[in-house]
Amino acid sequence: MEEGKRAVGRLCSICSQRRPALKRPKTLEQICRECFYAVFEEEIHRVIMENHLFKAGERIAVAASGGKDSTVLAYVLSELNRRHDYGLDLFLLSVDEGITGYRDDSLETVKRNEIQYGLPLKVVSYKDLYGWTMDEIVKVIGLKNNCTFCGVFRRQALDRGAALLKVDKLVTGHNADDMAETVLLNILRGDIARLSRCTFIMTGEDGPIPRCKPFKYTYEKEIYAYFKKLDYFSTECIYSPNAYRGFAREFIKDLERIRPQAILDIIRSGEDFRISSSTRMPDQGTCERCGYISSQKLCKACVLLEGLNRGLPKLGISRTREAINGSERLHKTGRLPKAEAERPILQSKPCGNLEF
Amino acid sequence: MSCSGSGGGTCQSLCRRTKDDEVQPPPPSVSPKDGRDEPGSKVDQSLCSKCGEEKPAWNSLCLACFRSSLFGKFKLAVTSNAMISPSDKVLVAFSGGSASRVALQFIHELRCKSLKNWDASKSQGLPVFAVGVAFVDESAVGLNPSIGMSNIIEEINSVVSELAPAKKELHVTSMEGLFCKNFDDGRSCLNELLDSITDATGKEDFTQYLRMLSLQKIALDNNYTKLLLGSCASKMARLIISATVKGQGFSLPANLQYVDSRWEVPVVLPLRDCLAQELAMLCHLDGLKTTQLFNSPVGINGLVSSFVARLQEENPSRERTIVRTGEKLKAFSFNKFTQDGYYDFLPSIIRPKFQNVNHEESKPEFLCPICGSPLSDSEWKHLKGTKGMYQTSIEMFASQCCQSCRFQILPKDTSSL
């Protein structure tokens, strides 16, 4: 009797037929690989349905960076679109900053995804969006201040690219770990405005291009496990998950180790925070020139662009410190080594990672 | 009548400086803005940045100025939140650590000053509030047994009796006293209860609720009207992060405010704006004796504590920033005193300021029977959804608890209770 019980314990707790291959962090169930793929996809489907993320006939761009999150997102979305007949017009959207030699690998990965999942790929370049490549900007401004441009331009690149392609919605690969990290970072920085909206599964619904995050409740660990299913080519992804860890990220991994549920609990806290009505929130307007969300008359990108175009490239970069200490990501490429030294401890993923 | 207790002669400088205390001291990085910089004279870096007279003792402030800046924060918290009225009997929760040691010292000095004023005014005003001290003996739940509890209590006794004038009563109780009159029975009851909590974090949190219950019991049994804790900004920063990690984003602000009247004897936190490091430094500089009795936090609480410590090391204003974030979250109706007539005790200058506290919350809150957290909308829905579905009173009890307590404190299998 005891013997039989133990044998059962060694089988997948869903199908009771195959050997378990992994333990789900959310439920602590031991399940087999096949069941894992199935529940993983089903869960994403449920999140999409419960939150009404899409409407039939919509044109949806998947922000594709070549990283694991966006690769899995692109695959799962195209699968679900077919399986559940969402009726979506899906395609991949990538941004090419125009840094020689830097984007080649990731664009290569995205191109591979295009072929594998049959999703059309659109690459928009900084040259298309801003009239300048990063290489050209660096030539004018030098290495020292480029991160201001990098952060500001990157933040807008996807939205501008999506607008250029006349997209209804933009989907990003932010996962539960990212969400939890963002909640913590906003608490640590005292950024109450961001704290109040960073757990929304859909943002910018009143703006031109809403963004949504179908992986909001999906653990990074599971995305990486799922990635193995897709990884026919390389054994080791160049975007190794251990490439960079900020303090907050490390903390989240430590928490996950002793209490896997903590990641979802942090997201729940973020959803449940009630901001005191006496707290002043910055007014959200739009840029007069480009229509991007901005609290000023002109958005930061337009100010920087104006400086570049008028031959006054330092215009608008007095706020460099803010850009570095703010939520924007920093360079971690060999080409732009300056920022490496001043890398702050409270940043989220560096821009070298390119998970939008 | 002298009010120099073991705080030494520093109290005098306090009394001289009351006016300045109301103003926040300038941050150390800012150069002193006293009117003394005549042309040619340089600000002396080797002198206190506030008074420019004494040698700096800590963070560019001399001992007297450092001390008065801390006392100023304490006093501001007390007056602007109407924490203590003249008719109050205040119980100070004393743990032996530096925060509660400073709390005890400051409340003592505040009382000295009030007594002086009362004397001077020839008893025209109301009498002066009374102070007592409480210590909870937790040796039953994992306090290092090699330290003799009787020695500790003796030490605490001597600390309290040194705070002359007006002898302060010291109340010592043990946690097991919450359960049975009989000591051994109580201890086994307590241990059995704690052993049933398998989650290390949950056990630690539950011990803290028991500590609060013990303090409340002392306060009630001895007719105290306020319970004063030494909780400081550093503790609040940790509380904000750990509550977030435990999914308590909704109820978090409840434990963060200066005033918590959920308890029968309202709890006040006048040191909420002081950093642990500052309080420890003051004890060190003033020669206030402290004893570290608590074990370092475990589980989630331990991770949070070292995380915040690491951040604070990197940036000395991090803990304050975290607390400021927490302050922007909506507090609850029980986070202020509302009894009518209470305002009458306040000086008329403060009264309007106090009444302007935004009364945003009006609806009654339903509190978790274990930790006292107000239930969030989704928890409230869960409670209503399970109504009538439970078979036992234990299940009914469990359904009323917050999600966090259900996860980390209640046993997974409620039938085992």
Ligand SMILES: [Zn+2]
């Ligand atoms: Zn299976």
Ligand SMILES: [Zn+2]
């Ligand atoms: Zn950069």
Ligand SMILES: [Zn+2]
């Ligand atoms: Zn613009």
Ligand SMILES: [Zn+2]
């Ligand atoms: Zn001084």
Ligand SMILES: [Zn+2]
């Ligand atoms: Zn609770």
